[in-house]
Amino acid sequence: MKTILILIIFFCNYLPFINNGYCQNLINQNIGNYYDNIVSESSLPLYNGKFYNDIYKTKSDTIHPFLKKDFISGSVTYENQFYQNVNIKFDIYKDNLLINPKNKSNVFTLILDKSKVENFNFLNKTFINIDYKKYSNSKSFSGFFEYIPIQNNFELLVKYNKENEKVIFNEKLIDEFYYSQNFYIVVDNKIHKFNSKKDAIEIFKKNKSDINTFYRKNKYKEKNNPVMFKIELLNLLKSNSK
Template identity: 30%
Template sequence: MIFGLFLNNYHLRSQTSKEAEIYNWFDKNIGIESLDIKNGAAHLNFDNTVENQNRYYFTENFRKGTLRYNNQNYYDVLLKYDIYKDDLVLNPYDEANTTKINLIKDNVENFSINNEKFINLKVLNPSFFKGGFYEEVLINSTSALYIKYFKEKKKDQKEESNLIQYIPRYEFVLLKDSKYYLINGKKEIIALFPESKRKINDYYFMNKSLKKENPALFIKNLVKYINN
């Protein structure tokens, strides 16, 4: 049975790899000008920021990723995620090219960068949630955590400085029993998992430094810990 499961897993990975090769060959041979993803507004960024700060998720450099756009899969495309504007940015040619395109958001179903999957949560009510792209962390067959990364812009506090600061912010949404809940605070989490109140309090007490240094990882680990 174990050997059979290994073969099935290997077969699925082989299928995915083969599919990526086919799509890449097709995209390369028909030319970027014919691809649907070339449509979109130019991405412009004239920020003069404080050192080591930018408006992007993870890095301001383009990284190879995957994309589901207008019902079409794309592999090994150069992407970066502008979390200040909530725009997915594409370099449609190569890393040396300066052309950058903001993909049409409504056409983006999901994308992956650095093995992290983001989906377009169009179902969320904008009066209660920020909406747009969220990292998806599957917990079990009925639950998932969605993390909204965004940044707030403000000017540097130094006198006569025109530099911009970007302050990281987060929104955490839990899908539980087919409903979406904001869980930006401990009280909201305990209200959803009252039977785990002691575990939640212990986790907060033991992971104070992680909560401060990496809020997203803190919540990821907490939700997994509760559901373990």
């Protein structure tokens, strides 16, 4: 690992045709891996969280408080330190990030201190802790949001939620979870609600006709893939505002 890191640094410094941004990301990742190999996992700040106790009783494995039930490999920036190849699970009911240390049973799960998580990546998604962003009204919001930049003009934020309800099933009290998403966009460094057509028209008054047409033609996508629906709407608004 040390030899690989030295070679990467050498090539990045002495071969002018290599992209500097790409090199810096590669160096950061390999430094993180080298550091993790030197320091025992149990002593890293990332692995000093509280133990997670799954207290929910559901009628099937498909019902749970997570974005995805299984642990999935991803990366986390925690206390200004970047970690990759981390087993991640996102509890969207409690808005907590859970990790499973390597070579441990899935029963061994830790809850990270949310205030120390700057961002994390998994499922090909980037999530930010809104407390680390300096939006003009960010203090009115809290927790983790999926972060989707729309070129240079807009930033789409997606808040994933699950609500819990106790129900009777086979004469037993069990948990049901109901999934939802809330959308926001950042315009001029301010967060705006972006759930409905009314919200979009309120922000982009000059584009009312375009918004009405887009909603009318894309009802299926709005229902079945709302994230892509919002991305395509914002790309349309961006191109029409030129």
